[in-house]
Amino acid sequence: MAAQDQETVSSMLVWNKQLFTLPDDLPLDPALRQAANQIAQEHLARVRALGPAWIAQERAAARNPGLLSHAQIVALFARSVNELAIWSVESGGPEQDEAWLKAALAPMACYAPASPYFSQRIAMIQAAPVDSRAGLLAGERELLSRWGTKRQHQPPRPTSQELQAADHAIARMRAGLSVAAAPMTPGLAGRLFDRDRKPGQSKAADRWDQCAKSQWWLASQLASGKVDKMTALTIYRYSTMIDASDYAPASAQKAAAPRPGDGKQAYPPVAGFFGVQGSTITETHIDDQGKFIKAQVVARAITVPGVYDNAPVAFESLFDAAALDAAEKRHKNSPGNPPVVRTEMK
Template sequence: MRRLCLLLLVCCATATAAPDQQEQEMALSLSNDLARSFVLAPELALDAGLRAAAEQISAAHLARGKALISGWIAEERQLRAAAGQSTEGRYLYFAVWARVLNELALWQLEPGDAAYESATLAALRGSPQLCKLGGDSRFGDYAARIVRIQQLPAAQRAAMLASERALLAHWGQQRPAPAAWPAPLPQDAALALLKSGQARPALPPTLAVQLLSEKQSYAAMGREDQCLLQLWWFNHQLQQGVAPATALNAFRYGTLIHASDRFVGMFEPLAATQPTPGRQTYPGLATRFQAEGATVLQFQRDGDGKPQQVSVIGRKVEVPGIRGVRPVAFENVFDAQAIKYLTDNKPPSGTPLKLQLVWKLEGAQP
């Protein structure tokens, strides 16, 4: 909540500032926000040399990131003005914030060179300590990568750090398009296997209690336990002969920190707010970042015609500030509401087992 209050103060303070001062204030706020994703918590069990080298890399990247953000704010102002759109501070701020969040997501999904991928596979086959990141789980982006390097032999670490530096250098540049979303999502596939009763590897004890005894949903699990399930499924996939690149892509999507993870509950309407009957609720995060698009759902029917096994098989999302690349940080922003809408509203009999929901903002934009 403190973070939201600070954000609103920045938006309000910059609304009446001169453009140069406004851009400086926004750049400072967004740079400080970015820095949270590069913190290595003191409790992380890292060798001193690795921690020092990793912090050197992150400091250099954050300095470059601040310069990128300043340029993006100026670019966004120019593009909005040329298109006849408002250049008011709040619109600029959220557009550039969306771009920063998407750079984080693209970076998390991008594979490295062959040696980097091979070493990452080796690390992920190792200790469950990979999921213990310390600090705020919404900002464990960099920590997760450095903890993986800690699991590797010391002789491999310098090359891995060099690869991390190279991947960070891709920020703000044209990248190859990220691989497609895995279908089904790894957590859904893992839970389906557990439910099926088929032969499988043993679960870590903490997951066995939550998923088999307490029947918890994936969404209700803590971030560390979600990571453990992703790691369990990743190793099971490799044992089943799945191509390493496919398994790695699924793991990266499964552990990706989406915008909806970073701001869980922050922009949502009050629980007492009742949606219009028969209409899906527009997610508060999507409203705040002006996201629009479409969600394609696939489902089965039970004996009463009610939707079962609902899953998202297609996403097309547009977010102001993100141009020329997929807005991967926001692509799942409508997933939960889309699934809820379908399960709460039985489609007419004869409806195909695929349904597209279109998400469009109406009225004045906040």
């Protein structure tokens, strides 16, 4: 069992080393690269120390002190992915928040969308004003020091309406309607309004689009004066957050097909890989003719093997698409229903 545990910890270290290794061709100032590498080494030492404790916690949860199984490894992987997600949305303190606002709005903030997540964050620090680097690096150290601990002040997930506001604004612009928003960069405008471009052509391109779109919407919210800075920053962080779909194996990345005959939605493959369970509650709006207007997710209750101490941030939205699709199909034409209907999908 000791040998098996050591192999499990080694696998965790290998995965984290891949995530926290800076590519040689990433253009960084030497001092920033040195500081980032030091942070990465500190983190790998932390992961090495956490491994045995996580294994023991998993065995305690299973009430099996001799637990050795594939399920245990997947559970530890899920916990690691969730820690990454928390890192991407959590605040490192007021100084880091102010510095991160500057970094997120920098022209080159979306430079490295295809790089490992640590490299993306360091590339943003490189793009940020030089006088904000100390605060950003201190914030990274603070956030990573919390890895594996129970968070006391984890920022709540913004509402579906808040996270979809940028897409709704873009839809209005495509329809020729006026929108109060900051000007888009030519690159983002060209990609979003290219009629011949198909989404999903590459993961790197999709990530760049999401990063640039979130940057534009952050600038728009701050310019409007209607949203306070921390709310806007939290929406930005969640809209660019990495989640379980980014790290599930290729076999679990394919879209789920509806179950034939029974009208039920298929279990999303990514959720199936990680053993995610729970329910999603949608709120469907219907006009006075019984026609569907819109649906939005209003609550979730999600459990994930391996994720105990903190909200399963990386997994919470895995059932959203299926729940919204089911709500729309169920109320496509529902005369006699109330104007707002709540539905729970388990």
